[in-house]
Amino acid sequence: MKLTVNGRAHDLASDPLRPLLHVLRDELDVTGPKAGCQQGSCGTCTILVDGEARRSCLTPLALVDGAEVTTIEGLGDATRLNALQAAFHQYYGAQCGFCTSGMIVAAHALLERNPAPTRHDIQTALAGHICRCTGYVKILDAIEAVARGETFTETNGDRQPGVEESVAKTGVSG
Amino acid sequence: MPRHKGRGISTIEYPTGMNQNGDPSQAWIKLKPDGRVDVFAGTVDIGQGSKTVHTQIVADAIGVPYEWVTMDNSNTDSSPVCTGSFASRGTFIGGNAVRFAAERVRERILDIAAKELEASADDLEIEDGTVSVSGAPDRNISVSDVAAAATWGHGELITGTGAALKPYAPVDPETGAVEIEPHCAISYASCIADVEVDDETGEVTVLRLIQAYDVGRAINPTLVEGQIEGGAMMGLGLGLLENSYPYYPETDHRGSEFGTYLAPGMEELPEIESLILENPAVDGPFGAKAIGEMANNAQPGALANAVFDAIGVWVTELPITPERVLRALERKNDGKHEPRHEGKKVIFDEEISIGTIGANGGAVALDVP
Known part of the structure; x- marks a missing residue:
C-alpha cells in the first residue's frame, strides 16, 4: 500500500486492517497523533486524510491506500509554528x-x-x-x-509568553 | 414550564501542601561563568505550569531576567529529591525549595560583587541582572561579570541549595489533636452556579460558573486562570456526569472503557468567569498559596444548591444525573421530600442547613448580576 505522510511517500507491506494510528506511531515514527482511548471517543489521534479530519485509531490502513495523510508534524514544527x-x-x-x-x-x-x-x-x-x-x-x-x-510573530517555541505581563500584574519584580 | 432556572453557591477551604508523612522538596542551583542560572529540581510539570512558576520564582529571588534561568527537572539522578506534584504542594513547597536555593545564590553573588565593587555586601542590591550599590547606582557590576570574576578570578563556584519540608504532624489517637498544624496554608474559594433544570427529562444544563479563588499570590495569573477554568470543567463533570461506580458500594455495572465514563466536552462549556483574590501567606514563595486540587471542589456543591433553587428538591448523591433528578422530583410529588441516606453516612438536616445558609437574613456580600 502506498501513502504519503506529511509530504513523504511510503510503500508499506503492513496488515491492511492495522489501524493507521499504529502504522504512523510504530512503523513510521510519527508520534504526533496520540494513542488515547483507541476507540474513537477522545480525539487525540486525529489526522487529516486528503484534508478531512479523521480518527486514525479507527482508520484501517487499507482505507488510506493512495491517500495524502497530514499529522500535526505536517502543519509546523518547533522552529516554524503554524x-x-x-x-x-x-x-x-x-x-x-x-x-x-x-x-x-x-x-x-x-x-x-x-x-x-x-x-x-x-x-x-x-x-x-x-x-x-x-x-x-x-x-x-x-x-x-x-x-x-x-x-x-513568535515562532520560537522556547519563549514563554505572558511572563512579563504576569510580572507586571502581580508586582513580582525581577 | 418544564425548564427552571436556579442559582447555587458553595464555599470551600483547602489545605496547601498538606502533610502527614513528611514530604520534602529540594533544589540546587549553580551559576554558569556567564551568569546564566541552572536550576536542578525534581518537581514534575504535568501541564499545570510549575516549571514556568519555579523559573519566575528563581529569577525574582536572585534578581535576574526570566530568560537567564534554565529549569532542569528532567533527570531525577542529577536533581535532588522532590516527592512529587500532588497535594497542591508544587508552588508552595517545591517553589519554596527553589526560592531558598536562589536566596543562597543571591548571597554568594553579593559576596563576590562586594569584593569587585569594594563595598559591603549589605549595601548591595540586584535588579534585572545588575548588582549596584544602594543609593549609588553608578557603582554597579552585571551578574554576568560577577559570575566571570568568581570563575576566573576568585576560583569559586557560585551555588546554592534549598529544601522545604512540612514536618510530620502526628495525630493523638485518643483526642485527634495535633501539636503542629498539618498543612502550610489554607486557600479559600467560592463558586456560583447558574443552571437550568428540565423537570421532564431531569437534565441539568450549566449556564454559568463564577468562581473566586484566594491563592495567596498569583505568581502567574494566566496559569492560575488555566487551573480555575480546568477545575471548573472537572467540577462540572464530578457534579453532573462522572461516575466510576454508579451503584456504589456495589461495583457492578461500572464502566469498563473510556467511552462509558462521561467527561464534559466543549459543548458542555458554560460561561466561566474567574476571579483571583490575593491574600498572601506569610511563608509562601512571594506569598503564594495553592490552587491545584481545590479547583474542582466547589462546583458540585454549588450545582446541587442550584438544582434545589430551580426545582425545590435536594439531590444528595453525585453525580446529579437525570435519573436522580427525576427520582427526587418523584419523591417530592409523593410527599416524601427526604434525601436518601442508604449506604452512606450523610449528616443532613434541611432546617439546620437552610437556617445556616439563611443567617443574616440570607444577605451575602456578593453582587452578581
Whole structure:
C-alpha cells in the first residue's frame, strides 16, 4: 500500500486492517497523533486524510491506500509554528498537551472549510475532543484568534509568553 | 414550564501542601561563568505550569531576567529529591525549595560583587541582572561579570541549595489533636452556579460558573486562570456526569472503557468567569498559596444548591444525573421530600442547613448580576 505522510511517500507491506494510528506511531515514527482511548471517543489521534479530519485509531490502513495523510508534524514544527500552534502557545491553550495535536489538527480542518467560525461552530466541530486540563476556554480563545486573523510573530517555541505581563500584574519584580 | 432556572453557591477551604508523612522538596542551583542560572529540581510539570512558576520564582529571588534561568527537572539522578506534584504542594513547597536555593545564590553573588565593587555586601542590591550599590547606582557590576570574576578570578563556584519540608504532624489517637498544624496554608474559594433544570427529562444544563479563588499570590495569573477554568470543567463533570461506580458500594455495572465514563466536552462549556483574590501567606514563595486540587471542589456543591433553587428538591448523591433528578422530583410529588441516606453516612438536616445558609437574613456580600 502506498501513502504519503506529511509530504513523504511510503510503500508499506503492513496488515491492511492495522489501524493507521499504529502504522504512523510504530512503523513510521510519527508520534504526533496520540494513542488515547483507541476507540474513537477522545480525539487525540486525529489526522487529516486528503484534508478531512479523521480518527486514525479507527482508520484501517487499507482505507488510506493512495491517500495524502497530514499529522500535526505536517502543519509546523518547533522552529516554524503554524498559526494555530502559535496561537495555542500564545493563549496557553495547552497544559499536559496530550489532546493538543488532535485539537489543532481538527481546528485546522474546521478553518479550511469555514474560515470564520463562531465560538459555537468551534464547540460543535471539536465536541468529540476531550481535554481534562484546560476547561477548553483557552483552546477556544486560541482558535478564535486565528479565525479573526490575529498574527503571531513568535515562532520560537522556547519563549514563554505572558511572563512579563504576569510580572507586571502581580508586582513580582525581577 | 418544564425548564427552571436556579442559582447555587458553595464555599470551600483547602489545605496547601498538606502533610502527614513528611514530604520534602529540594533544589540546587549553580551559576554558569556567564551568569546564566541552572536550576536542578525534581518537581514534575504535568501541564499545570510549575516549571514556568519555579523559573519566575528563581529569577525574582536572585534578581535576574526570566530568560537567564534554565529549569532542569528532567533527570531525577542529577536533581535532588522532590516527592512529587500532588497535594497542591508544587508552588508552595517545591517553589519554596527553589526560592531558598536562589536566596543562597543571591548571597554568594553579593559576596563576590562586594569584593569587585569594594563595598559591603549589605549595601548591595540586584535588579534585572545588575548588582549596584544602594543609593549609588553608578557603582554597579552585571551578574554576568560577577559570575566571570568568581570563575576566573576568585576560583569559586557560585551555588546554592534549598529544601522545604512540612514536618510530620502526628495525630493523638485518643483526642485527634495535633501539636503542629498539618498543612502550610489554607486557600479559600467560592463558586456560583447558574443552571437550568428540565423537570421532564431531569437534565441539568450549566449556564454559568463564577468562581473566586484566594491563592495567596498569583505568581502567574494566566496559569492560575488555566487551573480555575480546568477545575471548573472537572467540577462540572464530578457534579453532573462522572461516575466510576454508579451503584456504589456495589461495583457492578461500572464502566469498563473510556467511552462509558462521561467527561464534559466543549459543548458542555458554560460561561466561566474567574476571579483571583490575593491574600498572601506569610511563608509562601512571594506569598503564594495553592490552587491545584481545590479547583474542582466547589462546583458540585454549588450545582446541587442550584438544582434545589430551580426545582425545590435536594439531590444528595453525585453525580446529579437525570435519573436522580427525576427520582427526587418523584419523591417530592409523593410527599416524601427526604434525601436518601442508604449506604452512606450523610449528616443532613434541611432546617439546620437552610437556617445556616439563611443567617443574616440570607444577605451575602456578593453582587452578581
